[in-house]
Amino acid sequence: MGDGSRGKNFHSNSSINLKHLKQKKMKTKTILYGTITGTISMFLLGFLIFGVALAGFMAENANPAINRPAEQMNFPALVVSNCMWALLISIMIVRSNAKTVSAGAQTGALIGFLGCLGFDLTMFATTSLYAGGMTVIIVDVLAFTVLTTGSGALIGWVTGRTASSAATATT
Amino acid sequence: MKTKGILLGTLVATITIFFLGWFVYGIIMEDFMAANTNRIAGRPLEEMQMWAILLANLFWGLFLSCLNSWTGSLSFRSGAQKGAVAGLLTSLAYNFSTYSMSTYFLHPGVVAVDAIAYAALTCVAGGLAGWVMGRAAKTSTATAV
Numbered sequence: 001m002g003d004g005s006r007g008k009n010f011h012s013n014s015s016i017n018l019k020h021l022k023q024k025k026m027k028t029k030t031i032l033y034g035t036i037t038g039t040i041s042m043f044l045l046g047f048l049i050f051g052v053a054l055a056g057f058m059a060e061n062a063n064p065a066i067n068r069p070a071e072q073m074n075f076p077a078l079v080v081s082n083c084m085w086a087l088l089i090s091i092m093i094v095r096s097n098a099k100t101v102s103a104g105a106q107t108g109a110l111i112g113f114l115g116c117l118g119f120d121l122t123m124f125a126t127t128s129l130y131a132g133g134m135t136v137i138i139v140d141v142l143a144f145t146v147l148t149t150g151s152g153a154l155i156g157w158v159t160g161r162t163a164s165s166a167a168t169a170t171t
Numbered sequence: 172m173k174t175k176g177i178l179l180g181t182l183v184a185t186i187t188i189f190f191l192g193w194f195v196y197g198i199i200m201e202d203f204m205a206a207n208t209n210r211i212a213g214r215p216l217e218e219m220q221m222w223a224i225l226l227a228n229l230f231w232g233l234f235l236s237c238l239n240s241w242t243g244s245l246s247f248r249s250g251a252q253k254g255a256v257a258g259l260l261t262s263l264a265y266n267f268s269t270y271s272m273s274t275y276f277l278h279p280g281v282v283a284v285d286a287i288a289y290a291a292l293t294c295v296a297g298g299l300a301g302w303v304m305g306r307a308a309k310t311s312t313a314t315a316v
Contacts, residue, residue, distance in 0.1 A: 062273075125222075129269075
């Protein structure tokens with residue numbers, strides 16, 4: 001009888017482990033898809049907002065002594081930057097189970113607003129990077145929040161779809 | 172209950188980031204940052220905007236507390252994990268963006284070192300915020316019972 005219960009325990013333990021492993025794999029896949037979508041959307045939205053709509057304003061209000069002109073910008077670094085923001089938003093969306101367009105947008109908005117404000121104010125306090133003063137910081141933070149809200153909404157939608165399709169496949 | 176926890180967490184994280192930030196960036200890494208960032212843009216100590224640093228720390232404290240609240244991180248360990256991940260990723264993201272558009276960071280290595288230092292800072296601040304928020308949640312549950 002002892003052997004039989006041990007066998008049952010082994011089976012239930014291994015099925016729990018398998019389930020746990022599948023869930024972990026699904027979470028990783030969801031975060032990965034969210035990150036890819038977020039990176040692409042942040043890059044494109046960033047180009048539209050900062051590269052087109054606000055290009056003149058940003059050029060006027062940034063410190064010309066250290067600002068790179070458009071042709072000298074380091075694009076690989078910019079892609080890595082977008083990827084890191086998208087990864088953080090994806091992780092938070094999956095961890096807090098906010099896998100819908102509206103919940104994703106809220107998560108993206110809060111991360112973008114508080115994160116950007118925290119860093120912009122630190123840079124303003126310790127450097128002369130923002131020559132335009134507080135006005136440029138307010139505009140930068142608001143524009144960045146719009147960007148992360150849009151990307152967060154997309155990430156929320158993609159992670160929701162990935163999670164539901166993975167759940168359907170498991171059942 | 173949630174709001175009270177977030178407020179307490181924000182307060183603790185803000186104070187922690189301010190003092191740890193001063194210790195890490197103002198003492199330990201002062202020479203390293205001075206040698207590896209563009210001095211044209213750096214403000215001398217006497218011209219630094221302290222009110223902006225305080226505000227920045229406050230927003231960071233709020234950010235970490237909100238993350239703890241969303242993810243249910245109400246212990247030192249889980250708060251520290253979330254704080255470290257958030258600090259590392261946002262710092263890398265912001266620094267790489269600054270590196271791509273300006274000559275403030277002189278080479279990518281500084282970006283990485285700064286991000287690791289900042290992650291250590293937010294790890295402790297997030298952990299303390301999580302601990303305080305957990306205690307606040309426990310106290311209010313006990314009071315309700």
